[in-house]
Amino acid sequence: MGSTITIRRGYDIKLKGEPEKVIAELNYPDIVACVPADYREVKPKLKISPGDTVQAGQCLFTDKLRPELRFTSPVSGEIAEIVLAEKRRIREIRILADKNNIHYVEFPKNDLATLSRQDLIHRLLESGCWNYIRQRPYSLIANPEAAPKALFISCFDSSPLSPDLEFIISQEKENFETGLKALVQLANGNVHLGLPQKGNGIPSYCPDHLIPEKNIHYFKGPHPSGNVGVHIHHIAPLQKDEIVWYVHPQDVIIIGRLFSEGRYRADRVVALTGSSLTKPQYIRVLTGQPIMNILADNLAEGDHRIIQGNVLHGAQTLQEDYLSFYTNHITVIPEGKEPAFLGWLLPGLKKLSLSRSYLSWLMPKRKYTLDTNKHGEERAFVMTGQYDKVLPMNIYPVFLLKAILAKDIEKMEALGIYEVAEEDFALCEFVCTSKIEVQKIIGEGLELMRAEE
Amino acid sequence: MKPLLRLVDKFKPHFAKGAKYGKFHPAFEALETFLFTPGDTTANGVHVRDAMDLKRTMMTVIIAILPTLFFGIWNVGYQHYLAYSMEMSHMDYILFGLQKVLPIVIVSYAVGLGVEFVFAVAKGHSISEGYLVTGLLIPLILPVTIPLWMVAISAIFCTLLGKEIFGGTGMNFMNPALLARVFLFFAFPAFMSGDIWTDLSPEVGHAIVDAYSGATNLVTFDTDYTQLQTAADMFWGFEQGSIGETSVFACLIGALILIVSGVGSWQIILSVFIGAGLTGLFFNSVAPADIPTHAMHTPFYFHWLMGGFAFGAVYMATDPVSAAHTESGKWIYGLLIGALIVVLRIFNPAYPEAVMLIILLLNVFAPLIDHMVVQRHIQKRLRRAQQ
Numbered sequence: 151m152g153s154t155i156t157i158r159r160g161y162d163i164k165l166k167g168e169p170e171k172v173i174a175e176l177n178y179p180d181i182v183a184c185v186p187a188d189y190r191e192v193k194p195k196l197k198i199s200p201g202d203t204v205q206a207g208q209c210l211f212t213d214k215l216r217p218e219l220r221f222t223s224p225v226s227g228e229i230a231e232i233v234l235a236e237k238r239r240i241r242e243i244r245i246l247a248d249k250n251n252i253h254y255v256e257f258p259k260n261d262l263a264t265l266s267r268q269d270l271i272h273r274l275l276e277s278g279c280w281n282y283i284r285q286r287p288y289s290l291i292a293n294p295e296a297a298p299k300a301l302f303i304s305c306f307d308s309s310p311l312s313p314d315l316e317f318i319i320s321q322e323k324e325n326f327e328t329g330l331k332a333l334v335q336l337a338n339g340n341v342h343l344g345l346p347q348k349g350n351g352i353p354s355y356c357p358d359h360l361i362p363e364k365n366i367h368y369f370k371g372p373h374p375s376g377n378v379g380v381h382i383h384h385i386a387p388l389q390k391d392e393i394v395w396y397v398h399p400q401d402v403i404i405i406g407r408l409f410s411e412g413r414y415r416a417d418r419v420v421a422l423t424g425s426s427l428t429k430p431q432y433i434r435v436l437t438g439q440p441i442m443n444i445l446a447d448n449l450a451e452g453d454h455r456i457i458q459g460n461v462l463h464g465a466q467t468l469q470e471d472y473l474s475f476y477t478n479h480i481t482v483i484p485e486g487k488e489p490a491f492l493g494w495l496l497p498g499l500k501k502l503s504l505s506r507s508y509l510s511w512l513m514p515k516r517k518y519t520l521d522t523n524k525h526g527e528e529r530a531f532v533m534t535g536q537y538d539k540v541l542p543m544n545i546y547p548v549f550l551l552k553a554i555l556a557k558d559i560e561k562m563e564a565l566g567i568y569e570v571a572e573e574d575f576a577l578c579e580f581v582c583t584s585k586i587e588v589q590k591i592i593g594e595g596l597e598l599m600r601a602e603e
Numbered sequence: 604m605k606p607l608l609r610l611v612d613k614f615k616p617h618f619a620k621g622a623k624y625g626k627f628h629p630a631f632e633a634l635e636t637f638l639f640t641p642g643d644t645t646a647n648g649v650h651v652r653d654a655m656d657l658k659r660t661m662m663t664v665i666i667a668i669l670p671t672l673f674f675g676i677w678n679v680g681y682q683h684y685l686a687y688s689m690e691m692s693h694m695d696y697i698l699f700g701l702q703k704v705l706p707i708v709i710v711s712y713a714v715g716l717g718v719e720f721v722f723a724v725a726k727g728h729s730i731s732e733g734y735l736v737t738g739l740l741i742p743l744i745l746p747v748t749i750p751l752w753m754v755a756i757s758a759i760f761c762t763l764l765g766k767e768i769f770g771g772t773g774m775n776f777m778n779p780a781l782l783a784r785v786f787l788f789f790a791f792p793a794f795m796s797g798d799i800w801t802d803l804s805p806e807v808g809h810a811i812v813d814a815y816s817g818a819t820n821l822v823t824f825d826t827d828y829t830q831l832q833t834a835a836d837m838f839w840g841f842e843q844g845s846i847g848e849t850s851v852f853a854c855l856i857g858a859l860i861l862i863v864s865g866v867g868s869w870q871i872i873l874s875v876f877i878g879a880g881l882t883g884l885f886f887n888s889v890a891p892a893d894i895p896t897h898a899m900h901t902p903f904y905f906h907w908l909m910g911g912f913a914f915g916a917v918y919m920a921t922d923p924v925s926a927a928h929t930e931s932g933k934w935i936y937g938l939l940i941g942a943l944i945v946v947l948r949i950f951n952p953a954y955p956e957a958v959m960l961i962i963l964l965l966n967v968f969a970p971l972i973d974h975m976v977v978q979r980h981i982q983k984r985l986r987r988a989q990q
Contacts, residue, residue: 490639525654
């Protein structure tokens, strides 16, 4: 049994709308779209044109800056349309999908043990599966030439209404194991697994024969204990010029399929959660499937916000959008556009706050239906010590934010900008009394560092 | 509340930016958001927000201050009738107190908020809630006999020079309420020391009793500490002093509210008390044995009870903007405040207002304390990197 790391600072937002552990199957949609904006810092260069027929796993576009990266089709069919946005930026590539019989680009299978590291990288790049491997700092698609310090996989999600990854992994244990084997090979054995501490030893899905005991870490405590950034911080903190890679467990499964079946099969299990859904559950869908199609008649009446991801870090999305490349979780919550009369004065039994100035703190087990209301206006920074309570890292959050606002690169470096990503500061933003957009500032800081490189 | 909301919505377009009264948008907005927490939704980043905002924070602080205000009102009446040796009911104490204290509170709020409104309209930024607390703190740290026009200029001084020139709430580096007081203290010393602590408005047919002395415990303490009032009197607050500062008990209720709600920093409150206690003990051990009435002999807990110590520790030192911002910084800041208050009290009888001066002094040093804490943190990180 590996080491246990206890996270004390953090908070679990308890929301209504947890998914039932049932996986609904969905028919393949008419249209599947590939959206280049899903990938950070990628400038697409098209490899197909409208009217072409493509196979699943065939390259749709490459990156102008990093031509080795290939972005492949999740489905076979005909290129229906290339939708452009302003300045002729490519917004989406719509594919008229084959409904019944998907044609795959066939890659060799079951040859993992014989592959050299270079062959392995090449296979991953060719199939588009490489794009599942991302790096910290900056949360970009990994650079195949780089030598990462380690590769991290967080096998649990601690965010609000998070999908149960153990449940999802257990659907395809073999593929998970194969994927993990490939990654161990890729990272020269230096793969770290972050597992939830549940007190009953190693979870059944954890192939402990692949990972040495010292690389298995158990995390105990509230969100963000499942964030891969927190795992990296506690296990192998990033210094200047160091890189680590990370992969989401569900993407490990897809990588596993590539080596066991020889195909890029991009269907995944997505958790549909949130108080605005009539039936929160899991659903098997294809990357690029229309959101409208996924939610269908599951939406309750009223004005809602659909989020790809969780309520803290996810991206707001419309019914007309498509399931993004990295989405494993969809949350739907009510919009909160109603002004509240004397909102600052009332006892607030149904309001959630980490401070104990609302009476709801007397009911710690209560689950909430939170809407998107900001509950106040943006102000200058006044309260202190709030962020520290929810950031389980050896970092002074406010001072880091101030260094970013002052564009003081050296200070940012000294205060640990390399170790953070926006999502790690999401709870800070949630608790902020002054309603400051913390994640946006962190994003700006990271961009600034990136520009300096 | 729909009709009210409709009314607000009806007037809203007239105050929109660019409309006829667009200039007064901040003032309208302040009023509107006072009635209704706006229906703004999250746009970037998190999709849900904690229900706490700055208005609620300030409201919680005000609730925490109320016990001292209520006791202060009662005590103003009580001290007044005590000086005339008149047996009156509690109701009479309260009525007399209200009559004297309310005008000060009203002037403080009206003038201070007026300055904030003018600034907001001139600069086009929204009105922050900081003054809601400052406006109540100012009356509580003034003697009841203060002329109202002095309250007004002190409110203007602290809002203008203490806060707005730095950019408003959150940007100031000194506690605004204490600045108001320190301004009066140095500008009008005659009204801030001496026999001013009890309202001695004449009572027909009564004369001030011979035993009456206008000196507060802080003055007594420097000449002969054994002549102090009893610890119980000082704890409950049956003594002369600024309107709200006398009752340690009321301050402790406030401290409880601040700490439980998470709005005030318990680290600061506790460390100020610890700092004063330890320093008091230290002076006890080195006190000159041949002068038994020397202030150094004062039992350490008397420092907690005398003057504005508790009030300062609970409501003034904890101001999150002007205090230290880091966790360990808060401890250093609090301990130093506590310790220096006792040092100044004992060794500088000319300034019985040690609490006010020391908190302001440490306000100035707080950024330096934070800087040192952060530098240490950075060095630790570097050391870890080199390993």
